[in-house]
Amino acid sequence: MKIFNFSLDQNLLNQESAVSQRLVSLGQITERYLIMVPTRFDRSLDLSDKVSVLGVGGKIKIQILIRIFIQAYKILKQDHYDLITVQDTYFLALVAWILERRFKLPLEIQVHGFERFRLIRKILARFLLARATGVRVVSQRLKEQLITEFKIPAEKISTISVVNDFKCDEMAPLIPREESEFIFLTVARLVKVKNIEAELRVLAKLKLDYPQVRLWLVGDGPERQNLDQTVADLGLQNMVKFWGQRSDLASFYRSADTLVLFSKSEGWGLVVLEAGLCGLPVIMSDVGCADEVVKDRRSGLVVPVGDGLALEQALRQILTDESLRTRLAQNLSYELSRLPDRKQSLELQRQTWSKLILSK
Incomplete structure (x- = not known):
């Protein structure tokens, strides 16, 4: 044909x-x-x-x-x-x-x-x-x-x-970081539908309680300038790092502690699958592969779209519960094996x- x-x-x-x-x-x-x-x-x-x-x-x-x-x-x-x-x-x-x-x-x-x-x-x-x-x-x-x-x-x-043809290279070099830091990772185009500005505002609420928290943003797009301004307005310069568009994603997945996807809309959400293949737990909004692959409290934490309070609670929970992170990552790996x-x-x-x- x-x-x-x-x-x-x-x-x-x-x-x-x-x-x-x-x-x-x-x-x-x-x-x-x-x-x-x-x-x-x-x-x-x-x-x-x-x-x-x-x-x-x-x-x-x-x-x-x-x-x-x-x-x-x-x-x-x-x-x-x-x-x-x-x-x-x-x-x-x-x-x-x-x-x-x-x-x-x-x-x-x-x-x-x-x-x-x-x-x-x-x-x-x-x-x-x-x-x-x-x-x-x-x-x-x-x-x-x-x-x-x-x-x-x-x-x-x-x-x-x-x-997803992504292969997590276990030999990919780690990104330098402080051992005491907790790294949230977002891999996305910097566009409004990804709702990253709202994610930054939630992150600001953790600043006093968890000064070791960092957010790595991997990707580029038309919202970069606005997001830079939001980071400055919220005083998050020491917590947020923009990495731009990168091809060495395995290094970022292997170096971070949790992937966060707070999009307003997703068709599927390939970055979630990629993170899961690298053993990373996931927090995501109720879009795309949520409920099919990322099942709330089993293979990830799923929050309602645009619900900043629910995202804050999920971030706090994943920060403080290492056994939860391990269980979610293991179950996500199992769900991916069934696709x-x-x-x-x-x-x-x-x-x-x-x-x-x-x-x-």
Whole structure:
């Protein structure tokens, strides 16, 4: 089968990125897998003999979307593809739907969560999801949301979680730290949906009782300047360290004491799985893989979204209870061992696409 994929992930244009490595494996179940990505400048990249990425550039978003439509139209007119899949529920998905109508191909919409879900985006998502041939989600939570809030029939939805190929290098060097310090670690893009400002405000409440606490922030993004200001306003300069974007994540997971993910929304939450593979206990908000992998008080501590008081209580508890940290980390490791592996995930994806192609 030949698959045409629209994606928003510009990391696909980096052959060494984790997402590029994951998608290379799709060549095992396809004859051809072409990915089109909006970017700043035109660029093409062959990830393998079957998997290619085409970056379509422009100065403004509407220009990029128009160019994506034109280039995709030309490709689909010249060559036969069996299915269109799109990793978006808004404007890029609209382009995919128009092409699906023109070329009478099945359309799969991938849902990894809903960011900035308001106004025209909300209208587009409801319109397009109802008209997709099939919808793929990465968690049972998202499936239930689509059924209850969007009235999508359960039989149209396939649940295929993102397979984590992360390997925790036990020989990765440790990050220098004081032995007396307790390190909370957050690995995330510095964007509003990650709710890091709220996490900092909770951390400030621990300052007097636990002066040994530190927070390491690994990642970068548009909120960096605002977060720097928040750190200064709260007097947390000695407690918080920004590390920027890093590739040596195993070193950070091995050096920290607990991972914290206080997001407002997550499709799955790969950093949670990565931390668990390195033996780190996890505190997270009730999003993504919470309840499926991270089960409250069994394989992690799960707090309601945006509940600062609950997060403070969880931080205090994990700080003072070493046996709890050990038990949560061990149970998380067990839950991770039960997840589908790469081979199982690929077979499920192949079956899903084959079913959609036959249904059109």
